[in-house]
Amino acid sequence: MRVKLETRLLGANELIAHNNRTTFSSQGILVINLMSSPGSGKTTILEKTILRLADKIKMVVIEGDLYTDQDAQRIEQQGVKVVQINTEGTCHLDAGMVNHAYQELLSEKPDLLFIENVGNLVCPAEFDLGEDLRVVVISVPEGNDKITKYPLVFQRADAVLVNKIDLLPFTDFDVTKVQKDIGLINPKTKIFLVSARNGDGLEEWIAWLLEQIQAKKTTNRNLE
Amino acid sequence: MRVKLETRLLGANELIAHNNRTTFSSQGILVINLMSSPGSGKTTILEKTILRLADKIKMVVIEGDLYTDQDAQRIEQQGVKVVQINTEGTCHLDAGMVNHAYQELLSEKPDLLFIENVGNLVCPAEFDLGEDLRVVVISVPEGNDKITKYPLVFQRADAVLVNKIDLLPFTDFDVTKVQKDIGLINPKTKIFLVSARNGDGLEEWIAWLLEQIQAKKTTNRNLE
Numbered sequence: 001m002r003v004k005l006e007t008r009l010l011g012a013n014e015l016i017a018h019n020n021r022t023t024f025s026s027q028g029i030l031v032i033n034l035m036s037s038p039g040s041g042k043t044t045i046l047e048k049t050i051l052r053l054a055d056k057i058k059m060v061v062i063e064g065d066l067y068t069d070q071d072a073q074r075i076e077q078q079g080v081k082v083v084q085i086n087t088e089g090t091c092h093l094d095a096g097m098v099n100h101a102y103q104e105l106l107s108e109k110p111d112l113l114f115i116e117n118v119g120n121l122v123c124p125a126e127f128d129l130g131e132d133l134r135v136v137v138i139s140v141p142e143g144n145d146k147i148t149k150y151p152l153v154f155q156r157a158d159a160v161l162v163n164k165i166d167l168l169p170f171t172d173f174d175v176t177k178v179q180k181d182i183g184l185i186n187p188k189t190k191i192f193l194v195s196a197r198n199g200d201g202l203e204e205w206i207a208w209l210l211e212q213i214q215a216k217k218t219t220n221r222n223l224e
Numbered sequence: 225m226r227v228k229l230e231t232r233l234l235g236a237n238e239l240i241a242h243n244n245r246t247t248f249s250s251q252g253i254l255v256i257n258l259m260s261s262p263g264s265g266k267t268t269i270l271e272k273t274i275l276r277l278a279d280k281i282k283m284v285v286i287e288g289d290l291y292t293d294q295d296a297q298r299i300e301q302q303g304v305k306v307v308q309i310n311t312e313g314t315c316h317l318d319a320g321m322v323n324h325a326y327q328e329l330l331s332e333k334p335d336l337l338f339i340e341n342v343g344n345l346v347c348p349a350e351f352d353l354g355e356d357l358r359v360v361v362i363s364v365p366e367g368n369d370k371i372t373k374y375p376l377v378f379q380r381a382d383a384v385l386v387n388k389i390d391l392l393p394f395t396d397f398d399v400t401k402v403q404k405d406i407g408l409i410n411p412k413t414k415i416f417l418v419s420a421r422n423g424d425g426l427e428e429w430i431a432w433l434l435e436q437i438q439a440k441k442t443t444n445r446n447l448e
Contacts, residue, residue: 037261037262037263037343038261038345038366038370038373038374039261039362039363039365039366039367065373066346066373066374066375067373068373070372070373089346089376091315091344091346118346119261119345119346119373120315120344120345120346120347121343121344122290122315122342122343122344122347123315123344123347126313138263139263139365140365141363141364142262142263143263145294146262146263148292148294149262149289149290149291149294149343150262150290150343151290151291152313167365167391167394167395170390170391171391
């Protein structure tokens with residue numbers, strides 16, 4: 001019974017996600033779906049990313065949270081336009097929510113839309129939002145076993161940020177094991193070792209983002 | 225549509241949870257539903273708890289995971305009987321899964337059943353498993369804002385373990401703020417500051433557990 005409904009829901013979601021993707025592409029916007037457990041550092045990564053991209057591109061953010069707008073407030077303080085989606089307890093964003101929220105950002109004509117999903121390594125992985133790229137954050141103190149325990153979100157990731165590497169000396173985290181585990185289930189994904197707190201490794205991440213934005217614009221121009 | 229189904233599913237779950245609770249109570253077993261984000265340290269807390277309770281009480285464990293049995297293997301190495309539930313992608317345990325798994329543990333006649341839920345701060349909070357107590361783990365590197373962002377799981381918690389306090393010097397975690405936030409939405413919950421890694425604070429947690437087991441046995445004896 002549950003499976004049937006999930007299939008129906010996912011079917012409807014796919015349709016709206018497809019429409020979102022067409023809309024975003026026609027406007028040459030790169031869209032990133034950012035996912036992680038609660039507390040891996042998604043919002044801090046966004047804050048630091050905004051700081052480093054502010055003079056280069058136009059960026060907007062959709063924030064997903066159960067009830068609060070704490071993260072949206074943090075993003076707004078960085079000077080970018082942000083729309084908050086409160087899922088009222090639902091454990092993931094869906095394409096319809098994103099479609100609705102994006103109407104408020106249309107006039108911004110952004111180069112990059114970041115969608116920060118609800119903090120959860122399970123449910124968000126199943127729902128296509130119409131994004132171009134899926135980026136997953138894991139953090140050093142979460143431990144080595146997250147890749148094998150929550151495989152779906154990593155299988156579908158275009159990039160994985162291993163955050164809080166400043167805590168490596170104080171944990172048993174094994175970077176090589178995690179890189180190997182990701183490589184086994186998703187050899188094409190890019191892996192970035194970063195500390196959003198002190199800025200380590202963020203240059204490579206920013207350079208990759210700028211490449212992706214450029215690639216999207218080139219594809220879009222060729223299609224016109 | 226979704227809401228209706230969730231209500232139906234929750235209704236069926238409540239019924240099985242009630243049956244579980246009656247069964248557990250008739251046998252004088254204390255049952256604890258252990259919940260947290262991925263990587264907060266549930267399994268390490270269980271390992272250390274087993275070590276400290278091994279000569280005092282009989283304990284069994286039900287392990288919830290999406291696909292793997294890594295945590296069950298870790299628990300088994302501590303010498304207690306454990307049953308693994310693989311939810312095959314479902315983001316929480318439900319009462320039916322627990323009912324089914326418990327059949328394999330019946331003959332153990334335990335004093336304490338620990339149910340380690342799927343790593344997720346959202347979905348597990350909604351599903352009663354028939355437990356006596358709900359214990360939620362948060363860890364220091366997850367940050368200060370988890371209580372207000374994921375309120376349901378904390379509103380329904382009988383105890384909260386703040387784990388990884390050995391990382392306090394290397395993060396911005398504010399213990400006083402978190403204690404205050406928990407107190408605001410759930411003033412009766414017990415809060416334990418622990419490091420499963422180095423053992424700090426575990427004595428208070430173990431003492432509380434033994435009190436709860438004793439209280440359950442006393443209630444049960446008075447009912448007979």
